[in-house]
Amino acid sequence: MAFIGGAWTPNILWYLSTGPRRFSELRGDIPLVSAKVLTQRLRELEDHGLLSRRVLESAAPSVEYALTPLGQEFLPVIRAIALVGQKLKDRAVA
Amino acid sequence: MAFIGGAWTPNILWYLSTGPRRFSELRGDIPLVSAKVLTQRLRELEDHGLLSRRVLESAAPSVEYALTPLGQEFLPVIRAIALVGQKLKDRAVA
DNA sequence: CAGTATCCATTTCGATACTG
DNA sequence: CAGTATCGAAATGGATACTG
Numbered sequence: 001m002a003f004i005g006g007a008w009t010p011n012i013l014w015y016l017s018t019g020p021r022r023f024s025e026l027r028g029d030i031p032l033v034s035a036k037v038l039t040q041r042l043r044e045l046e047d048h049g050l051l052s053r054r055v056l057e058s059a060a061p062s063v064e065y066a067l068t069p070l071g072q073e074f075l076p077v078i079r080a081i082a083l084v085g086q087k088l089k090d091r092a093v094a
Numbered sequence: 095m096a097f098i099g100g101a102w103t104p105n106i107l108w109y110l111s112t113g114p115r116r117f118s119e120l121r122g123d124i125p126l127v128s129a130k131v132l133t134q135r136l137r138e139l140e141d142h143g144l145l146s147r148r149v150l151e152s153a154a155p156s157v158e159y160a161l162t163p164l165g166q167e168f169l170p171v172i173r174a175i176a177l178v179g180q181k182l183k184d185r186a187v188a
Numbered sequence: 189c190a191g192t193a194t195c196c197a198t199t200t201c202g203a204t205a206c207t208g
Numbered sequence: 209c210a211g212t213a214t215c216g217a218a219a220t221g222g223a224t225a226c227t228g
Binding site: 100101127128130131134155 | 200201202203208
C-alpha cells in the first residue's frame with residue numbers, strides 16, 4: 001500500500017497505463033493536483049521503481065514519465081479500483 | 095480510494111474477507127494497530143457501508159464485524175493488492 | 189515547461205489512561 | 209471485552225511565489 005497509498009497515486013498510474021506522458025499532460029489529466037504534490041508523487045513512484053523519468057532533448061524543457069515493468073505490475077490493482085469506482089457511480093446514478 | 099485509503103483499511107478488509115470477526119480478533123490479526131485507530135477505521139468502513147457491526151448478546155461484551163455486499167465489491171481490489179505484495183516479496187527473497 | 193521553496197492549515201497516528 | 213478521551217508529534221496537502 002505504501003506504493004500506491006499516496007494521494008493521486010492511483011490516478012497517475014491510471015493515466016500512465018496507456019503510455020508515457022509528460023508532466024504538463026499529467027497536470028491536465030488531474031486538474032486538482034498542485035505541481036508540488038504531483039512532483040512529490042512522481043518522485044515517490046520513481047524512487048520505488050514504478051516509473052521512469054526521461055528528459056526530452058528539445059528547445060523547450062520537456063520531461064516524459066512512463067511505467068516501468070514494476071509499475072505495470074500494479075495495473076491490476078488500479079483497474080480493480082477503477083472497476084469498483086465505476087460500479088459505485090453507476091449505482092449512484094441508477 | 096477514499097474508501098480503502100486509510101491506514102490498515104486493506105488489512106481489515108482482508109481479514110474480514112473469509113468471514114466475520116470480532117474486535118479483539120482483528121486486533122490480533124493486525125498487532126501494530128492501536129485500539130483507537132482500529133476503531134476509527136471500523137467506524138469509517140461502517141459509515142461507508144462496507145461492513146456491518148453486530149453486538150453479540152452474551153455475558154462478556156462482544157462485537158462482530160462482517161463485510162456487507164458493498165464491502166465484498168472491494169475484495170478484488172484487496173486481492174489485487176495482496177497479489178502484487180506477494181510478488182514483490184517473492185522477488186525480494188529470490 | 190518543469191519544477192523548487194516556503195508557509196500554513198489540516199489530518200492522522202500512536203501512546204496512554206480511563207470506562208461500561 | 210470493546211471501546212472512548214486526550215495529547216502531542218508527524219506527515220500531508222494546498223496556495224503562492226520563484227527559477228533554469
